[in-house]
Amino acid sequence: MELTHRELITAIHGMLFGGFFLMAVFGAFILLLELSSSDRCAAEAPARPWQAVYLIAMVALGWAAVVSGACIVYPWYRAVAPAGADLTLYPKFLLTAHPATAGWHNLGMEWKEHVAWIAPMAATMVAWIMIKHRAAWNASCQVRNAVLGFAAAAFLAAAIAGGWGAAINKKAPVEGGRTYQLMGNAR
Amino acid sequence: MTTPTPPNGPVAAAVLSCGSGCFALGVLAVAADGSKALAAALNFYKPSGPLSGVTTVAIALWLACWVVLAIRWKSKQLAFAKVSAAAFVFLALGLLLTFPPFGDLLLGR
Numbered sequence: 001m002e003l004t005h006r007e008l009i010t011a012i013h014g015m016l017f018g019g020f021f022l023m024a025v026f027g028a029f030i031l032l033l034e035l036s037s038s039d040r041c042a043a044e045a046p047a048r049p050w051q052a053v054y055l056i057a058m059v060a061l062g063w064a065a066v067v068s069g070a071c072i073v074y075p076w077y078r079a080v081a082p083a084g085a086d087l088t089l090y091p092k093f094l095l096t097a098h099p100a101t102a103g104w105h106n107l108g109m110e111w112k113e114h115v116a117w118i119a120p121m122a123a124t125m126v127a128w129i130m131i132k133h134r135a136a137w138n139a140s141c142q143v144r145n146a147v148l149g150f151a152a153a154a155f156l157a158a159a160i161a162g163g164w165g166a167a168i169n170k171k172a173p174v175e176g177g178r179t180y181q182l183m184g185n186a187r
Numbered sequence: 188m189t190t191p192t193p194p195n196g197p198v199a200a201a202v203l204s205c206g207s208g209c210f211a212l213g214v215l216a217v218a219a220d221g222s223k224a225l226a227a228a229l230n231f232y233k234p235s236g237p238l239s240g241v242t243t244v245a246i247a248l249w250l251a252c253w254v255v256l257a258i259r260w261k262s263k264q265l266a267f268a269k270v271s272a273a274a275f276v277f278l279a280l281g282l283l284l285t286f287p288p289f290g291d292l293l294l295g296r
Contacts, residue, residue, distance in 0.1 A: 075234030107287055114216040114285040117242050118209045125205040135193040146202050146271040153278055
């Protein structure tokens with residue numbers, strides 16, 4: 001059972017950072033819904049330490065996902081294929097070489113590469129308010145609605161990016177580099 | 188004894204700057220797609236191409252806007268509904284601008 005270096009890094013980007021970020025944002029949204037109930041707000045509870053740790057971890061995962069994607073995986077994806085090269089090592093060119101698959105890049109990747117960044121930006125803002133300005137959250141229904149709205153937007157952006165990323169990587173996987181033997185023998 | 192209402196200025200600054208940052212990201216993405224000169228100028232990290240500059244500039248604008256507004260609104264009580272509405276308009280436009288068919292429509296493709 002083998003895994004190439006690029007496959008491993010792509011899995012870390014998408015499944016570890018991106019996947020856990022998506023789950024964490026959804027969890028945060030549910031937490032915010034629970035905290036926004038009127039009786040809880042009336043209690044004016046400060047942020048509990050575990051909530052702060054959870055939100056900081058969520059934000060770190062979000063930034064790790066977009067930065068690793070843009071700086072490591074995306075350059076492998078978009079690398080220019082030399083004439084006569086095996087296109088399976090050049091996913092963008094593999095997809096755009098045929099009209100039936102070009103949409104995966106022209107719509108999917110073009111959308112994903114930009115919309116993904118909205119998720120950690122919104123998640124950072126949400127976490128900041130919940131950790132540093134909990135009193136304002138407790139005091140105002142308008143603040144609670146705004147924070148919930150941006151948390152929902154973060155989830156939407158992460159879901160779009162993650163969904164397209166998974167589908168594109170299934171259609172034209174990022175491959176290459178050193179091979180790691182995970183189990184069994186290569187022969 | 189009641190607790191005084193905390194100023195909502197810092198929260199308004201965070202919300203509005205986040206919305207504007209998302210809008211800046213969308214505008215830069217469409218602009219870089221439509222202008223080869225801008226795309227070249229935003230090519231900060233060659234392996235990633237213009238995406239590196241689009242995201243770096245958008246994040247820099249978001250953070251700069253956040254810092255400036257947070258300082259200016261530190262102890263202010265603002266009409267939060269208006270600030271929030273503006274932030275959501277920016278956010279919605281930012282999301283829409285990152286959708287390639289909408290960008291292509293604006294660029295007349």
